[in-house]
Amino acid sequence: MKKIVLLLLILKIIINNGFSQWETVGIEGFTAGSADMVCFDATGSEVLYVAFADGANSNKVTVMKYNGISWTIVGTAGISAGTVSSLSLAINSTGIPYIAYSDAINSDKPTVKMFNGSAWVNVGTSGFTAGSTNPIKIKIVGTEPHVAFSDGTYSGKATVMKFNGTDWVNVGIPGFTPGIASEITLEKNGGNVIHVAYRDIFNLNKTSVMKFNGTDWENIGTAGFTTGAINSPSLTFANGITPYIAFKDGNALSKASVMKFNGTSWINEGIPGFSQGTIAYPSLVLNSSTPYIAYQDVSNNAKATVKQYNGSFWTTIDTSGFSAGMASYVTLKIVNNNLYVAYKDGQNSNKASVKKFTSCSFPTISQHPSSSSVCHNITTSFSVAASGSTLSYQWQRNEGSGWVDLTNTVPFSNVTTPTMNISNADYNMNNDQYRCIVNKYCMPTMPTIASNAATLTVNVAPSIVSHPENVSVCVGGNTSMQTFASGTSLTYQWQTYDGSGWINLTNSSNYSNVTTSILGINNVTLAMNNYVYRCQVSGVCTPNVSTNQANLTVNTLPAITQHPLNLTICEGTNSANFITASGTSISYQWQKNEGSGWVDLTNTIPFSNVNSSQITITNIQNEMDGLFLRCVVSGACTPSAVSDSVLLTVNTSPVFTSLPIDSIICESENVSFSAAANGTNLYFGWQINDGSGWESLTNTFPYSNVNTPVMSITQAGNSFNNLRFRCLVAGTCSPLITSNEVVLTIKPLPNTSILVNSNMLDTLNTIYIQGCGGTNQIISINNFISNYSYNWYKIIAPDTILNGTGSTQNFNLSNTNEVQGVYYLITTHANGCNIKSKNIIVTSLKNPANNIVSVSMPTYICKGDTMLLTASNTENQNYLYKWFNNTTELSTNDSLVLLNYTAVVPLNIQAIHDTVIYDFELSCPGNLQNINTTIPDNVNPPSVITDNLYCKYSTVNLTPSNNPPLNTVMWYENSLLINNGPYFTIPSLTNSHVFALNNVNEHNCVSLDTVIKITVDSIKAEFSVSDSIIELNNVVNFTNQSTNGNTYHWNFGDGQTSTSINPAHYYYSINTFTVSLTATSPIGCKDTIIKQNLIQVTGIEDNLYMENIFIYPNPVNEILSIENKNANKKEIEISVYDILGNTLLTEKTKNNKISINMYNYPSGIYILKLNNKKIKIQKL
Known part of the structure; x- marks a missing residue:
């Protein structure tokens, strides 16, 4: 893969250095002037024609053809009467060129011309429609020229007309689409059935395709079948049958998308939006069933790019953006299997250029397929890597009789891709050879190269021929297990099952040859009994196979797994004891030991079953207490196993040895009854009989120890007199025994008060x-x-x-x-x-003497303070004091606290001799004494008369009006002392204040606080605007956001002012303006806010008339015309910008009429700049 990427990088470097596979037809920019609305077509003998709006001839139509050496004008240049706003070119079957255009001088009505060999002549009459026809497309169907256009007579709906030899007549009804048909295109299939595709405004600017069925127009699939809005649809047919359409896809970021109609619905050809970025001017053609598309590649500086669909994805022909500069009005044609692209060449002064794709170099294989070795029924693949553009692949197979192309039939798939897959390889495919034929799509030839051959090897999976058998062996013996298997490169691994899964064996003291077909099992232990084994066989191929499992049986030594237990039983009863043992062919022999050694037992009373695992003993006597028993276990393997010895314990029944007796006690004394008995594990229970029957006692007062030999009664009262008691005794062995009855007698106590x-x-x-x-x-x-x-x-x-x-x-x-x-x-x-x-x-206590209490208190006290009074006595005794206000007791303490003391309080005090004698508190009081309390000082608070509301930065003087000579005025703010004088001044008020004032007299008594609030006027100027950037002659709405204002003064920066609260102000000059607002409060305080450079006024003229220059139409659909009617024709600089300020077009001209084709511009607002004047243009 790295080699492929490297080769592609090298290829791209070569192309970018000028070795393009696109060659220029004639010269680049072969037209005399700029070429708008470039149209391109060719005859079957590869005669190329280009039609365009000729900038050298006032944007009239000119047609040129390539004669094999250079481009020549067909007829004369500028053949239309005036500027054209839409243009289309078609060649009939005999090589005669036709043009159709919308003539701006004739209200954009259509004109169709043909070249008769010497001159261009009208087909029918010029302007043969009632309204405008922009855009217009022409196609020759049989011998009849057809035109399709957006019909201004029918509000921009689609109309198709044909020339019947005499007149232009409608095909179906005019205006047959449901809404505006923008960006219309016309095409025919192999059966000469005409189709139109268009941007369907009625269906949210999506694509619709319709055909004429001989009577009516009908939709192909559904109307508006694309996911989102589109631009620039391009319609064609595969093999003259299947409709294909390309378009600029608004749902895919304005990238290129291609769809085809499968007979039922429209489906994507490849992924939607397959181009690198935004496109324009898409042009789609098919070579048989292979689609090709050319477009203006915005992501590559708006240069031309051509792609081809290889059946899986879209690949670039040569390189993206192969043109020298911007390419507009891109048109793609396939002529005699040669690719041609015509376009308006931005690199060559917007003149026309035509390119032909010529490279047919052989592809290069950088990585050949490698041989593969796989197992039966396993999937494998062969891969090849090749460099070059537009490659195709075909895998072949050689079974020994020659190479044959593969098809995508089981077990083969992806036979036309770089990687071919083989699923479930069979034995009969062993040693087959495979190679890949790599083709390069180009015209006119298709170079081919074959990869090296690779061999497929199919291996055999392992299979079990015979399985191991079960074996038996004694402890310590040796044995083996064996298996046989077939397959390629076999290995063996013996395993054992551990209860949760199979684990691999390793060679050890117990196992040998664990990775061979024969497993050795050595020094067998008892733990290996019932082990399960199997052998897992592996080979080159999967899956691994495992044998059936085989069991190992180990004959074991006698062993006791559960020994007999000690026996504890009652005399005269029967019992049994048992043993659990393991081993091969084991037998049992019970023995006894009475103190002189072990003796084998026989089946004689009291013993039976002495040769079984369970011995029985009947009618056990006390004399057998202390007898020992054991069992000897023998088997096929020696030595015998001997059990633990067990003890026989014989229990006895309960018997009284002493009985309870009667008892006589004084009332409320304690008493007990006792009994004694012999027996095993005795249990005592005492009972009572009060005349209604015997009931068992429980350990609840006054009874205790009721389940012991000695039962106690605590503080027995008169109610216990003549009660009867007895004792019940039970033990391990029966029976339950009962004592004699005893009587409790109670003597009464004396009664004294x-x-x-x-x-x-x-x-x-x-x-x-x-x-x-x-x-x-x-x-x-x-x-x-x-x-x-x-x-x-x-x-x-x-x-x-x-x-x-x-x-x-x-x-x-x-x-x-x-x-x-x-x-x-x-x-x-x-x-x-x-x-x-x-x-x-x-107990007894003396009373305090009369009038012995003295009370201390302060000489001076401030009104509202807390006063403390403290009592003492002349007898120097630790007396208790009670304080009274009249008859109300206030406190019982040495001191009295009077909170918030504001007036003299009448008080009395009493001394009390109080102590504890013999844990008893005794209290003896003295007489009541009167107390006269101190008269409290009262200080009046200061008063200050002042305004509460002030303007910011004003001076405030504060002076109290009622200060006694010996008083001091204290000033506080936020609990902090800020002044201690008779007056206070704030020189420059910036914030609001809250002051607390009080008077302090010579005894430091403080008056209540006088609170003074000094408030700063809260006037605050503020405002907002509806817009800070406006266009000339527009209004700005000002919103007053001031607080505490009463009157207002606005300065708008352009010499105008206002006193309105929320003014609206128009700006009539282009500039930047500073705005200020002054707000005045009800008490005359002012605040001003100034916002520098707040309003920016810009100007773009919206009038269509500018200095004798006319621009029309606006809004525009395709051709924007600029007409200069000034007598003095000066050069005009024309620029077009999008709404983001990106420059789309710049040129200078002295022509009296200029046409700008905005057909492929997305809908929206654009800025047209003429010299220094700007005009807004709306593109539909």
């Missing part, structure tokens, strides 16, 4: 006796019973009892300040049960 100062107290809770300043207390027993014993105790220290106070009913405490302490009572019942009372705690 205590009175304090005749008030009943509960002995079950702690009793607090308390007082302030010392009091007397009497403690007595309420329900004194003579046969009870009572003892009072006082706790001197923790857990220490001083002594009993005697069995008295009353216990007197005088002056609680001296007898405070902790006391309790023990009462004993006649049945011996006693109860201890809760503690009796006696």
Whole structure:
């Protein structure tokens, strides 16, 4: 491929250095003056004719022919009456040239002329239509000239007329298209059926093709069949049958596209938009069925390019852009298999030139096909690389009897491309030879070259002849497996299956010859039993083949996979034990060991099945406890396998060894019941019977340990009296046994209550006796019973009892300040049960003395500040203080905080002796005292009278009006102090401000803030315009976007002003203007905005009359005429620009009438410049 690219680069260098294969017919630029609307045709004897609008003859028609040496004028030059706006040329079957043109001097009506051998004569009358005919095309059908044109009489629709020997008559109806038929072309097929193609304005400027069926005009396919808008359709036929059309494709970036009609619809020939870039003047011809297209190649500096379709893609003839300069009105013809291109030659003063393609050099093969070796039924290919333009390829085959062209039939494909494919190569194709014939398309000959021959080798795939067989072997033995196979260059690989896939074997201690047809299996292990093997055979060709699988069976040693288990059973029951073993031909023998060695068992009671994998033992007795058993496994392979020894454990049933007994306790005491038993894995469960039946106990209060031999009851009350209990015992072995019943007896506690100062107290809770300043207390027993014993105790220290106070009913405490302490009572019942009372705690505290509280506070305080008052006492005690406002309690603390203090507050305070004695808080209060608080200072805020709104940069003076002599004025902005004087001045106001002012007195008390807002007038001038670039005499709308404005003053830069809010201003001179706006606010503040060089006024004259120069028509479809009627004919410089400013045409002339052909210009706006004047031209 790299060689091909290199050769193409070399070829391009040679061509670009002047070795073009296009030769000039005659001389380049052979016409006398510029040649517009160049038309080209030829006779069958290769006599070439060119017709054109002759710039040397006021753009009248001139026809020239090539006599084999030079170009000569046919008849006279300038044969039309005036300037032509459309032109067409045709040659009849006898070699007589015809021209048709739209005559500008005759309102663009048509004229048809023929050359009779000495002069040009009219065919029919001049101007034979009612309206204009622009554009017009001519074609000779049989002996009758036909013309097609956009008919001005029918609003630009298509009309076709023919000359019947006397008059011009319509073919079908006139104006037969549904809408305007722009850029019309006329062609006939091999059966002389006339067709027209045109740009169909009715169908969004797409292409439509119609034919005359003898009666009416009908569409070929659908109307407007192209995807998008087109320009410059070119119609022709392949072999006179199949319609082809080329056009400038608006849907493909204005590149070239070609379509053909397949009998049903229009389809693309190659890809759409196949040209390198934008094109113009496409011209399509076919040589038999091979399409050729010529066009102006805009991507190559608008030079001429010719391409040929090779059946797959479009290839360039010679090189792109082969003409010396810009090529317009490009026309392509094939005459006697020779390619000719005629065009308006921009390189030669826009004169006409004709080129002929002449090169027929042999193609060069840079890479010959290589021989291929493939397997049966495999696809392969042969490739060739050749250099040269317009190449074709034909592959051939030689089976031994000569070379034969291949066709695209199985197994061959792509036999006419550089790479030919062979699918599923068969054995019978082995050693066949292939080569490629490379042809070069050119005229008049087609050079041919043959590649070297390449050989195809077809190999044989592997095949299994015999498969390996299953084998058996003992552990440690050797064996082998064997296979036979056929095929080319075979290799072997033995494999084994690992459960998830086949894996390759390697030579090891267990395997040998793993890559031969015979596999050796050595030193066989038990792990290899039931291994599966196969052999995979490979060769030159795929697929690889595998043998059937073969199994390896390994005779194994006796082995125990599951040993017997220890047995634990109850006396008198039956049991069994088993073993699991593996091996070849194994047998079993159970043995016992009673302490003197292992002895074989026989099938005698209590043993049976002693020669099987499972032994049975019946009616097991306690004497067998501790017996050991095992099993010996023998087989075809030695040694035998011996199981683990297992122990026989015999369990016993539960039996009581001691029983529970009855119990008597005091109320609320703890009690327990117990039982004992022997047996295996015993389980105890205690039950209760309250007279309604036995129920099992759970470990919920007051019961605990209910599933143990000793069950406990906590704080058994009177409700437990006479309850019955028993114990149930279960074990591993049955039966469940039940103990005897026992009874619980509960003795009652004494009942005692205590009175304090005749008030009943509960002995079950702690009793607090308390007082302030010392009091007397009497403690007595309420329900004194003579046969009870009572003892009072006082706790001197923790857990220490001083002594009993005697069995008295009353216990007197005088002056609680001296007898405070902790006391309790023990009462004993006649049945011996006693109860201890809760503690009796006696406490006492002194009251604070009267008027002992003093309060500190500040001498001066500012109104609104926070005041702190602090209390103390003359007794230097750590008293608690309560603060009151009248009767409302404010605080319980040493100090009181008064927030936002603004007036004297009436306060009272009380001292309280508060402490905790014996974990009990005692509080004794003193008397209430009055407090007089400080009178607060009040400072008035300053006042400032001033305007709030100011113009920017003005001076602002601020002076407070009510300053007391000892006060200081403080000025703040954004919480920052900016001044501490009686007044404040802003010399030049630029921003708005917010000031906070306050007065400070001699005690540093601060007044409330006075807020002053100083605001800058927000006047702001701003505006926008509707357009900043306008044409002369147009208006600009000004939009006022100012803020806070009241009145306005505009200066438009051209000497004009306005006071309107949103003025509209016309500019009548071409220049650049600066605009300003001054806005004034309601208080007289001003702001001005100036926008330099804001408005640019440009001028392009739209009038069609300029200094006695007339331009018409505008809008224009094809020919734009410029007529100079000035008496003094000065040279005029003419230029045409597109809307982007690109120069499309420039020339100078003194002619009184100039024609510019804009036929192939895309629709849109163009600028025509005459000297220094500009005119807008619209192209339809």
